Amino acid sequence: MDALAKLDEEETEVESWDVRIERDWEAIEYAPVEGYRGSKEFMLRVCKASGLALEFAEEELFEDPDVVLVAVQNSFGDAFKWASKDLHRNRSFMLDCVAVSAEVLKKVSNKCRNDDDAKTKSYKGVFYCYRRGGKDGLPFKTGPCHPTDGAQCESCSRVLDDPDNCPLPQDREFITAALKRNWQALKHADKELQGEKDIVLAAVQAGGLALQYASDAMKADREVALAAVSQNWRVFKTLSKQLRSDAEIAIAACKQDWHVIKQVTKELRTHQELMDIAVRQGWEAFPLMVPEMRRKRSLAMEAVRQSWRAYEHTSADLRADQELALCAVR
Template identity: 30%
Template sequence: MPKINVNSTKQDVLAAVAQNGLALQYASETLKDDREVVLAAVAENGWALEYASETLKNDREVVLAAVAQNRWALQYASETLKNDREVVLAAVAKNGWALEYASETLKNDRDFLLAAVAENGWALEYASETLKNDRDFLLAAVAENGLALEYASETLKNDRDFLLAAVAKNGWALQYASETLKNDRDVVLAAVAQTGLALEYASETLKNDRDFLLAAVAENGLALVYASETLKNDREVVLAAVAQNRWALEYASETLKDDRDFLLAAVAKNGLALQYASETLKDDREVVLAAVAENGLALQYASETLKDDELLQKVQKLQEEVNPAAFLALNPLKNKLKQETNSERKKAAEIMIYAMEDAIVEYYKGKDTNKFNQDVAQAISTALPVLEQQTGWKKVIDAVVNAVMNFICPKIAEQSQGKSTYRSFFFANPNPAAKEIEDVEQNISKNL
């Protein structure tokens, strides 16, 4: 942080806050009341509003500039501006939780809250209890973010139509449904269709219902993870799951993973399912051949002996050329996943990584860069409501997306001469700390 003190000149303080807005705390009281100095400070770091004079904490332009840079700056605004619709909406638009610092008057203003939740569903947490039981108001919230259901009244959590709208937007919302609706086939299927792992919150009755599970895995193969142990050993259920999503085989019973006939059927549907076969079957030439014939990338999961098999290598070459480095570039995400302790973030990250791997495979099938960008954006946006709670994920995802793009479009990457041509646009702050990015990229290089 630039070194300044109460005796520093205005020019020195302006230079300091331009580099780090928080340097304002060391300026003189006179300069903390200087509009030009404070505007420069909050433009660089919204938190600097904490150190502004009381007069400037009541200045709309200063506070708007602060919350535009950092939504949490609203907590340092004057009580008058915490009751200002434009100022509070500017903060809430960036993060619904900023509504915590709004005036009680605004928290009870239905029209204002509708505008707030339209900007960000998380704002519902700080709405009045009356509004949390207002059906139209709540529908506006869950339309923006299904997880806003957490803050709804118990009455609405037991409203079937309301729940269907919520889980269609975000399958994770099922966890906040009433026990009755967690046993409702239509509600749970709608949730599973949005995200397979939502089956975790279904009733035990549905998790043990074979017909229901067949319908669930047809919507999303990953739903198999929360099926009963009996159904994880059901050939038809598991094959249906693998047909929808190759990664579903991971959740099959160990018996099926070592069943030769079953694995032959599974890899015929999706060669990459070989990844979850038993070690014995990864060394079975016929099984591996069937897998590689369906997808050349499956050879990476074969035994060390079969990886050198001449016929298998020839079959693999018949597949479209791919760059394995694009898959290795995802390793920092997988390493981050291993370190994650929060169960909800782990599930969201797993789904995101699976979707990114699918996006890479699909790209090499059709070489459609626009579709690849859309698929990756969809993978991230689905997990973002959960992962954005922990900033470490944002930085790793940002670096990995750009590393993958270097392999997908190497010619354009070369033209950038090492610059971040593909700096990820998925987050509010698209430029994570340079040191952290350097560490991640070094990690990627070691894996290549």
């Protein structure tokens, strides 16, 4: 009888925790380790409710890519901060995380080990172990392995010979794959990669706003700028005056939204093709045109066909045009 009572009590306790956590996932903080915070199956369920629950899991689950990925997917990437450092080198796992939020790359360790098994850290894309000498006990001839007080030692100079040893923001192959999942990965890519044209082109073709994370040289590149505005017209206003005076770039942007004509240079305000495209995108572009273009009958007719209000902005000589007036009345 005592055994049955004890069994009932245990079942009631288990059910109580299940119900409590189902009602409020934060209750996992106080749940027992066994069967709850230490259970992969249970933590997967809780992390689907909120990835932030990962904080209260047993540390061994911080190394489980399945649990951590579910947590990342259900926390807008915030749960990545509890992922073990070993997972930072798991490229397939990291690609899945980047697809959720490129900000996870900001938290990735830039440390690794050289072939002397010394811990190294990347500084501006170059690795240093900060040692004064090697395993033989002798000091380095070039001074400490330090970015400002010495020079890179031979072991650190070979760090990137092993691609798997390379921190992800500096890994060209990884960043290329990451951009296919999330163009914002360019934001946390190494400075050198932000200046590589093929990398930047891949980013802006996926998301034009990625241009803001490119190097200055890439921002001034015509091909890159054209690809960026073709994907997102809002990039146009961030371009240099020289690029904003490029008719092809302006037209590519205007094909998406007429508001572009607000940012074009003075030279392009009389560009017939550009104004034709703008007014087809929206009659509201017509009042913003210079007087010379508002005297163009074809532009006025297109605007008036869309809205009679455009008639108010036509030139005096066009208001005498009977066909245009009839179009406005209709």
